[in-house]
Amino acid sequence: MPQQRESMTPEITVTKPPRMPPVHPGEVLRGDVLPGLEISVSEAARQLGVSRQSLHRIMAGSQPVTVEMALRLGKFCGNGPALWLRMQQAHDLWHAERRMRGELAKIPARV
Numbered sequence: 001m002p003q004q005r006e007s008m009t010p011e012i013t014v015t016k017p018p019r020m021p022p023v024h025p026g027e028v029l030r031g032d033v034l035p036g037l038e039i040s041v042s043e044a045a046r047q048l049g050v051s052r053q054s055l056h057r058i059m060a061g062s063q064p065v066t067v068e069m070a071l072r073l074g075k076f077c078g079n080g081p082a083l084w085l086r087m088q089q090a091h092d093l094w095h096a097e098r099r100m101r102g103e104l105a106k107i108p109a110r111v
Contacts, residue, residue: 022090024061025073033077048072064088 034044041059045052049072057063065073065088067081074081097104 025065025087026058030059
Protein backbone atom coordinates (compact mmCIF):
# COMPACT_ATOMS: atom_id res chain seq x y z
CA MET A 1 0.00 0.00 0.00
CA PRO A 2 1.50 3.36 -1.00
CA GLN A 3 2.39 5.63 1.85
CA GLN A 4 0.42 8.87 1.96
CA ARG A 5 2.45 12.02 2.35
CA GLU A 6 1.24 14.69 4.69
CA SER A 7 0.76 18.13 3.27
CA MET A 8 3.83 20.29 3.74
CA THR A 9 1.68 23.40 4.25
CA PRO A 10 -0.54 23.34 7.32
CA GLU A 11 -4.13 24.46 6.90
CA ILE A 12 -4.71 27.97 8.19
CA THR A 13 -8.03 29.06 9.65
CA VAL A 14 -8.85 32.72 9.15
CA THR A 15 -10.14 34.15 12.41
CA LYS A 16 -10.14 37.85 11.55
CA PRO A 17 -11.67 39.52 8.51
CA PRO A 18 -9.11 40.80 6.01
CA ARG A 19 -7.95 44.38 6.49
CA MET A 20 -7.74 45.08 2.80
CA PRO A 21 -10.86 44.92 0.65
CA PRO A 22 -11.28 41.94 -1.66
CA VAL A 23 -10.65 42.76 -5.28
CA HIS A 24 -13.71 43.76 -7.31
CA PRO A 25 -14.24 41.19 -10.08
CA GLY A 26 -14.05 44.01 -12.62
CA GLU A 27 -10.44 44.56 -11.64
CA VAL A 28 -9.68 40.92 -12.43
CA LEU A 29 -11.41 41.29 -15.76
CA ARG A 30 -9.54 44.51 -16.56
CA GLY A 31 -6.12 43.53 -15.24
CA ASP A 32 -5.89 39.82 -16.01
CA VAL A 33 -8.61 38.38 -18.21
CA LEU A 34 -8.84 40.78 -21.14
CA PRO A 35 -5.07 41.36 -21.39
CA GLY A 36 -4.50 37.60 -21.14
CA LEU A 37 -6.94 36.99 -23.97
CA GLU A 38 -5.50 39.92 -25.92
CA ILE A 39 -8.99 41.24 -26.56
CA SER A 40 -10.34 44.80 -26.47
CA VAL A 41 -13.16 45.94 -24.24
CA SER A 42 -15.30 46.56 -27.31
CA GLU A 43 -14.75 43.06 -28.63
CA ALA A 44 -15.30 41.48 -25.22
CA ALA A 45 -18.56 43.43 -24.82
CA ARG A 46 -19.69 42.30 -28.27
CA GLN A 47 -18.94 38.65 -27.50
CA LEU A 48 -20.60 38.90 -24.08
CA GLY A 49 -23.68 40.53 -25.57
CA VAL A 50 -23.51 43.63 -23.37
CA SER A 51 -22.80 47.30 -24.02
CA ARG A 52 -19.25 48.57 -23.91
CA GLN A 53 -20.34 51.13 -21.31
CA SER A 54 -21.74 48.42 -19.04
CA LEU A 55 -18.52 46.44 -19.27
CA HIS A 56 -16.47 49.59 -18.57
CA ARG A 57 -18.55 50.30 -15.43
CA ILE A 58 -17.90 46.77 -14.16
CA MET A 59 -14.20 47.06 -14.91
CA ALA A 60 -14.11 50.41 -13.06
CA GLY A 61 -15.75 48.78 -10.03
CA SER A 62 -18.71 51.14 -10.15
CA GLN A 63 -21.17 48.45 -11.22
CA PRO A 64 -21.44 45.01 -9.61
CA VAL A 65 -21.27 41.70 -11.42
CA THR A 66 -24.90 40.56 -11.47
CA VAL A 67 -26.03 36.95 -11.68
CA GLU A 68 -26.69 37.43 -15.40
CA MET A 69 -23.25 38.95 -15.99
CA ALA A 70 -21.64 36.16 -13.94
CA LEU A 71 -23.29 33.65 -16.27
CA ARG A 72 -21.90 35.52 -19.27
CA LEU A 73 -18.40 35.88 -17.80
CA GLY A 74 -18.34 32.28 -16.62
CA LYS A 75 -19.15 31.05 -20.12
CA PHE A 76 -16.75 33.52 -21.76
CA CYS A 77 -13.83 32.63 -19.47
CA GLY A 78 -14.68 28.95 -19.13
CA ASN A 79 -14.63 29.04 -15.33
CA GLY A 80 -18.36 29.15 -14.57
CA PRO A 81 -20.46 31.84 -12.87
CA ALA A 82 -19.79 30.86 -9.24
CA LEU A 83 -16.28 32.32 -9.16
CA TRP A 84 -17.51 35.72 -10.38
CA LEU A 85 -20.37 35.72 -7.88
CA ARG A 86 -18.08 34.76 -4.98
CA MET A 87 -15.68 37.58 -5.86
CA GLN A 88 -18.55 40.09 -6.00
CA GLN A 89 -20.07 38.78 -2.78
CA ALA A 90 -16.75 39.00 -0.91
CA HIS A 91 -16.25 42.56 -2.18
CA ASP A 92 -19.78 43.66 -1.26
CA LEU A 93 -19.73 41.98 2.16
CA TRP A 94 -16.41 43.55 3.14
CA HIS A 95 -17.64 47.05 2.27
CA ALA A 96 -21.10 46.57 3.86
CA GLU A 97 -19.58 45.32 7.12
CA ARG A 98 -17.49 48.48 7.35
CA ARG A 99 -20.38 50.78 6.44
CA MET A 100 -22.65 49.13 9.01
CA ARG A 101 -20.10 48.57 11.78
CA GLY A 102 -21.78 50.91 14.27
CA GLU A 103 -25.28 49.66 13.54
CA LEU A 104 -24.25 46.02 13.72
CA ALA A 105 -22.56 46.59 17.10
CA LYS A 106 -25.99 47.47 18.56
CA ILE A 107 -27.59 44.19 17.46
CA PRO A 108 -27.39 41.38 20.04
CA ALA A 109 -26.08 38.01 18.91
CA ARG A 110 -28.87 35.50 19.60
CA VAL A 111 -26.78 32.36 19.68
